[in-house]
Amino acid sequence: MSSIAYKALNPFIQVLRPISPLAWMPLALFVIQDSEASAIFVIFICSIWPMLINTAFGVAGVREDWVNVARTHELSALKTAFTVILPAAAPTIVTGMRISIGIAWLVIVAAEMLVGGTGIGYYVWNEWNNLDLTSVIFSILMIGVVGMLLDSLFGLLQRAVAYAE
Amino acid sequence: MGSSFLSVERLTQRYSDGKGGEFTVFENASFGIYKGEFVCILGHSGCGKSTIMNILAGLAEPTAGVVKMDGIAVSGPSLDRGVVFQNYSLLPWLSALKNVTFGVAARFPDWTKSQVIEHSTEFLAKVGLTGDAIHRKPSQLSGGMRQRVSIARAFANEPKLLLLDEPFGALDALTRGTIQDELTKVWSGTDQTVFMITHDIDEAILLADRIQLMTNGPLARVAESVEITIPRPRDRTAIVEHPNYYAIRNHLVQFLGNRSAKLAGRDTAGETQSPETVRIETTEAADDHDEGPHLRAVQA
Numbered sequence: 001m002s003s004i005a006y007k008a009l010n011p012f013i014q015v016l017r018p019i020s021p022l023a024w025m026p027l028a029l030f031v032i033q034d035s036e037a038s039a040i041f042v043i044f045i046c047s048i049w050p051m052l053i054n055t056a057f058g059v060a061g062v063r064e065d066w067v068n069v070a071r072t073h074e075l076s077a078l079k080t081a082f083t084v085i086l087p088a089a090a091p092t093i094v095t096g097m098r099i100s101i102g103i104a105w106l107v108i109v110a111a112e113m114l115v116g117g118t119g120i121g122y123y124v125w126n127e128w129n130n131l132d133l134t135s136v137i138f139s140i141l142m143i144g145v146v147g148m149l150l151d152s153l154f155g156l157l158q159r160a161v162a163y164a165e
Numbered sequence: 166m167g168s169s170f171l172s173v174e175r176l177t178q179r180y181s182d183g184k185g186g187e188f189t190v191f192e193n194a195s196f197g198i199y200k201g202e203f204v205c206i207l208g209h210s211g212c213g214k215s216t217i218m219n220i221l222a223g224l225a226e227p228t229a230g231v232v233k234m235d236g237i238a239v240s241g242p243s244l245d246r247g248v249v250f251q252n253y254s255l256l257p258w259l260s261a262l263k264n265v266t267f268g269v270a271a272r273f274p275d276w277t278k279s280q281v282i283e284h285s286t287e288f289l290a291k292v293g294l295t296g297d298a299i300h301r302k303p304s305q306l307s308g309g310m311r312q313r314v315s316i317a318r319a320f321a322n323e324p325k326l327l328l329l330d331e332p333f334g335a336l337d338a339l340t341r342g343t344i345q346d347e348l349t350k351v352w353s354g355t356d357q358t359v360f361m362i363t364h365d366i367d368e369a370i371l372l373a374d375r376i377q378l379m380t381n382g383p384l385a386r387v388a389e390s391v392e393i394t395i396p397r398p399r400d401r402t403a404i405v406e407h408p409n410y411y412a413i414r415n416h417l418v419q420f421l422g423n424r425s426a427k428l429a430g431r432d433t434a435g436e437t438q439s440p441e442t443v444r445i446e447t448t449e450a451a452d453d454h455d456e457g458p459h460l461r462a463v464q465a
Contacts, residue, residue, distance in 0.1 A: 065254040068224055071242040073271040073322075083267070087258045163258035164304035 006056065017049040021107040025114055039111040047104035054096025058089030090161035098154035105147045169197030170358055171221075171326060175437055176230035178216050190216055191385045193230070193438045196377060198326075201356045205369040206387075207417065208379030209425060214362045218330050221360060222248045234326060244272050247324035251331045253311045255303040261314045262299040265289060265321050272322040288321035289314070292347045309340035313347065320351050327352075329361035333368065342401060345371060353398070366417050370410065371401055377440060378420050381429035388428050390440040391416065412445045 021042050028038035062085050070080040112121025120139055127135040175193045182188040190213040198204050208214050219225035221232055223242035232239040234246070255264045265285035273281070289299050292313040303311050312332055319327055332348075333341040345368060352359060363369050369376050370393055378389040394409050404410050 065250055065252060066256060068242075068248075068250070069254050069256065071224060072222060072244075072246070072248045073268055074242065074244050075271060084256065087256070090258075161258075164302070165257050 006060070013049060013053065016045070017053075019046075021046045021110055022114065025111070035115040035117070039108075039115045042111050043104050043107045046107045047100040050099035050103065051093070051096040054099070055089070055093045058092025058096075059085055061092065062088040087161070087163075091158065091163070094154060094158045094161055098151060098158060101150050101154055102147065105143075105150060109143055170200035170202075170235065171198040171360075172233045173197070173217070173221075174231050174233065176217070176220065176232065177228045178213060178220070179228045189384050190382055191438075193436060194385075194387055195437050195439045196387050196390065198358060198360060200358055203352065203359045203361070203372055203374045204377060205361045205363050205373035205375075206377045206379060207363065207366065207369055207421065208385065209381050209421065212379045212382040212385040212425075212429075214379060215330060218248075218328055218360070218362055221326070222246055222328050224248075244322060245325045247319035247322050247327045249312075249315050249319045249327070249329045249332045251334050253303070253308075253315045255311055255314055255318075257303050260300050260302055261294060261306065261310075262286065262289065264303070264314055265318045268318045268322050285317075285321055288317040288351075291320070291351050292317045292344075307340075309336055309344060312336060312344060316344070316348060316351070320355075320357075323355070323357070325358065327357055327359045329359065331362050331364065334364065341365075341368070345401075348372070349398075366414060366421070369417070370395070370413055371399055371404060376417065378417070378425070380425045383429075385429060386438040387440040388424070389420065389443050391443045391445070394444060394446050408447050409445060412447045416443070416445055 024042045024045055025038065028041045029035065032038045032041060066084050066088055067080070070084045075083065108119065109121040109124070112119035113125045114121075116122050116125070120143060124136055124139045124143075127133075127139065173194065173196050175195055177192045177194070178190040179187045180190065194217070206214050206217070216225065220227050221239070223239055223246065239246075255261075256267065259267060262282070262285055265288060266281050269281045269285050270276070273284075276284070286299065289295070294310065294313055294317065298306065298310065303314070306314070312335075316332065319329075333344060336344065349372060361369075361372065373393055376391045376393065377387050378391060379385050380388050391413065393413060395404055395407050395413075
């Protein structure tokens with residue numbers, strides 16, 4: 001990523017990143033006018049940032065030497081991106097994805113509670129209204145377990161793309 | 166220098182010094198390299214050796230001047246010019262073999278996969294890497310082995326010009342000796358032209374046909390081109406007995422010790438700076454440390 005592009009985009013990213021998922025919800029509902037799609041938009045807008053920032057950081061941090069190796073082998077820009085830059089930045093990118101999936105899982109539950117109709121978030125709220133605390137506690141545990149599984153899945157992916165210098 | 170395979174013509178490199186002024190590394194530097202020659206460049210740190218190397222590789226652009234290979238001006242990196250970097254520059258997520266096949270596949274896109282692997286394995290074997298070692302990642306290899314892989318990658322591409330940037334700088338003396346021998350072995354079987362940066366005088370004498378001596382920077386220049394008048398094949402223990410060895414070595418030490426500083430910093434006044442050819446030939450015993458009378462300086 002060029003440093004000009006980075007400087008141009010960074011303020012927007014820094015302003016959008018700390019916005020709570022709940023704050024997006026009304027605007028999303030107003031613009032999209034579909035609760036399901038709004039929920040997906042909110043999940044997307046909240047979880048994209050760590051992935052985006054880490055990707056930019058990872059790509060910017062690719063060692064000059066490796067890029068020079070690609071250049072002296074006359075690799076095309078696309079080939080350089082796939083054979084040198086992507087593997088070199090993969091560990092950082094996957095770390096970003098791992099953080100993002102964690103945030104996405106948090107936001108899914110919150111969005112489902114607001115939008116209602118389906119999902120574990122809606123279920124928790126519904127059971128609260130039924131005053132069925134056993135189901136609420138069970139759901140909370142399930143949310144935790146699924147989150148852990150998602151995280152360890154990305155942990156495996158991280159190990160697969162890791163390399164030692 | 167008209168018949169040179171590679172000719173460097175009036176190369177100038179200036180950097181901004183950050184205060185609105187300019188800092189000239191070298192100016193109007195010109196020299197040539199013949200086909201199949203092994204040329205070493207010696208000089209103190211900061212004289213612009215690596216800058217010249219990067220320009221030859223096409224990784225950097227000079228402020229002025231051209232580099233011509235086979236009469237065609239060089240622009241940008243090319244597979245015709247292979248580079249061995251000081252810090253090996255192997256891709257750490259690929260095995261040693263994959264690091265070589267990666268280059269070979271780029272060089273010969275028409276080859277089948279098995280052809281590429283066969284060719285790569287052959288070159289790895291030439292530098293002494295066989296069996297299980299070629300399937301290991303660079304992090305699981307010693308420094309010497311990594312540099313071997315790097316040399317194999319460069320030679321396997323069969324470039325017209327091979328550029329070596331202090332390839333043995335980070336290695337211990339014993340490993341360095343072995344790899345120097347392997348380098349000579351791989352090189353002598355080809356008609357490849359090699360241009361190598363080094364800090365080691367003995368290494369330069371052992372490997373080179375000609376040594377380019379650079380004065381100190383700023384305003385450095387390639388001041389002398391010393392021919393190594395020791396016949397090949399050279400053996401590291403035998404060449405020290407050769408009468409020319411110490412004469413050449415003394416000349417180089419004197420240059421780096423005294424004259425490199427004295428000759429530095431001269432304004433070129435727009436003149437082309439070509440190195441003076443020096444040929445040291447003596448048949449007398451090497452115990453004579455004053456090489457003066459045997460030295461003939463010939464203007465190129």
